[in-house]
Amino acid sequence: MTAVEQGDPLAAVRGLHFRRGGRSIFDGVDMTIRRGQVTAIMGPSGSGKTTLLRLLGGQLHPQGGTVEVMGQEVPALGRRALYQLRQQMGILFQSGALFTHLSVFENVAFPVREHTSLPESLLETLVLLKLEAVGLRGARHLMPSELSGGMARRVAMARAIALDPVLLMYDEPFAGQDPITMGVLVDLIRRLNDTLGLTSVVVSHDVSETLAIADYVYLLADGALVAEGSPASLQASAEPSVRQFLDARPDGPVPFHYPAPDLAADLAGRGAP
């Protein structure tokens, strides 16, 4: 057993079943998020990665199984207990989800103002330190509409760490970013995790960036876990589902075509009454 695998479990899902609109998203998934690690959850679009983050955050409730975070069964928590737990969690949404009517400074200050009564001078120091950590102290006066996509995500990161969370979750942090911004975000996720002593969950389908920073990887497809392990073990895997995803093959266990009748029969039947 490696040192990385010895981290205490911070969150775990067991026998997770979740359905939406008649479609099964998770059909008996087990997963463990270990303290201090960067855990990557990868899989094709629609495989339920973002749904998993919402289940961990208590925004969705599973139809079966357990979702445990920091020793608490999330779906069973009342509103007050859930909000207390969420104060120890941060999430970076794919869009950044910055408050468009607030400046960069006020966006980062928002959770601090809501949950503490720090004097303004101390709050300012705290916010500037958080912005410094993501390299955007100089952008404190800008409005979200004046930021690039990468800058918006870094501001959202600063906001997510404003209350010094234990668990930080990233929803597709690299989607739509240029190579330089991707490099910045990759570096930030790893650095913040290690320097702040966080536990990170990165949901992504960007293979190289995610494997570069992850300690442990779960690969989801069709509502089930198709592979798990260290990035090196996944890269060495010959499993067709793993190879299709890592090698970006257009067809394989995850089919290129959405289920449909035979093409010839479909075309022949088009003119039929």
Next chain:
Amino acid sequence: MIGLLRMLGARTLEGLRGLGEAVLLVARILRAAPAVALRPRLLIEQLYAVGVQSMVIILVSALFIGMVLGLQGYYTLADFGATEAVGTMVALSLVRELGPVVTALLFAGRAGSSLTAEVGLMKATEQLSSMEMMAVDPERRILAPRFFAALIAVPLLTAVFSVIGILGGYLVTVGMIGVDSGPFWSNMQNAVTIRDDILNGVIKSAAFGLLAGWITLHKGYTAVPTSSGVSRATTRGVVHASLAVLGLDFLLTALMFE
């Protein structure tokens, strides 16, 4: 036939579920009143956004409606030789009916549409979700200050509307047509009572403010989080709020002035 019945049943159930959710939402918002009172800055910001920024449309509309009322009232009353009662007619029309109703309709169109669009867009861009994940309740932080601002702003805007409307009527009838200003004001003063007219107008406008704020915020909060969903919610918010104001006006008028 069975299909039609099934569709009607499904629509009815969906409507009742929506109504139940809306009632629960307003109950939770009302319960957040102490939290809003503890943070008056949030309420003042929203009073500025929905109240002060609606002043121009209220002032201009009130002036023209008062002027038209004055003109129509003068020509109608002239047939009966009662042109001195035009001030009373203008004031009663405004204080009892047109002030609260037109203000609420204008409010639903200007401020209500902006409330629905703002909340709907916050939902579509995951701002409400991110707030929830920061352990901040969006119903208390976003909806409640806007709701109470609507509740306070509509009666105040109605008062402004009625005063400016009466001035509009005065300008046309006294200033342009030449009706004697003494009877214009004294008849008005004799006819308009605080309890039956002004207080009922205030009650009406508060009820309309509650309804307009509630419906438009609920539509934004439950909007489908897409651009077309927010657009549809905004249209529905204004239409439903306007129709609800008109319906409630009939009920309140029947109760108050029977």
